[in-house]
Amino acid sequence: MSKTKLDSIDRKLLDLLQVDAERQVADLAADVGLSATQCWRRVQRLKEAGVITRQVALVDRAKVNVAVTVFVAVRTNTHTEQWFNRFRATVEAIPEVVEFYRMSGDVDYLLRVVVPDIAAYDQVYKRLIAGTQLFDVSSSFAMEELKFTTALPLSYLP
Amino acid sequence: MSKTKLDSIDRKLLDLLQVDAERQVADLAADVGLSATQCWRRVQRLKEAGVITRQVALVDRAKVNVAVTVFVAVRTNTHTEQWFNRFRATVEAIPEVVEFYRMSGDVDYLLRVVVPDIAAYDQVYKRLIAGTQLFDVSSSFAMEELKFTTALPLSYLP
């Protein structure tokens, strides 16, 4: 893996592609002031370097009936590797869990879960605690999603 | 907007496209057992119905130097609409904030922020509290991202 140096044109391309990956090469080229060929090569390099990992379709949460977001803060008192592996496997097998972090501080793990309603959340909750022994689980419901973007800020480029 | 009924083939298509939107129609068609034309029509309909909202490029967090994730829990004691509008505008203008929810319970708002390091987070923090009067701000750092997916679970389809 080479030292990926990204200049301002790469940055512009990423900015555009993070918002809409369907744009045509010629179109992008015009926006960044490059020939189509050159632009195509840039995008190719960004993919090969692993800067762009992949391209995905985003789906409307309400339209697939998972409008409810729940954050689940988990604390444990069993800090063994065995416990962790089991917990991790449990969580990864639950498709309703879309994010899963190991945290510093008070809470040990934080999960973001998407479900249709509270009843469905209860099912997920049961699956979670069935897998492993948890010390404390605290669920917070999101009332409204005010911002959600997959576009990362590009002001800190290497 | 028509009542979007999604059958098991739509579900399969969404499942595939949520993971990789670059797959070719003929390829998808083979996987779901449809003719290319029919498959193309399905995907088209999913887009027109707004089930698929758009297609984006996902970028490697480490490669663009925002490897650190911070969750910011915000509490306020100024529950006016004017305050909210100001806060919302402040938050939306900060590209480091990638998620922003209004919560029930103890915490009023939850933000997910991505930055290169703690110093950079401090800058974001300052921008946050500069915009509006906040009662309490509590930051938790993620040590490790164990799971992150943009793919929603499709077991609750309408």
Added chain:
DNA sequence: TCTGAAATAGACCTCGG
């Protein structure tokens, strides 16, 4: 060596059956 224009290949999308 690098650029960009033009050829090629291949996928999308439309249309007739």
Added chain:
DNA sequence: CCGAGGTCTATTTCAGA
């Protein structure tokens, strides 16, 4: 509803700087 062909786009090649 299906497949075949026309059209458009990505990709490669190649001549020139």
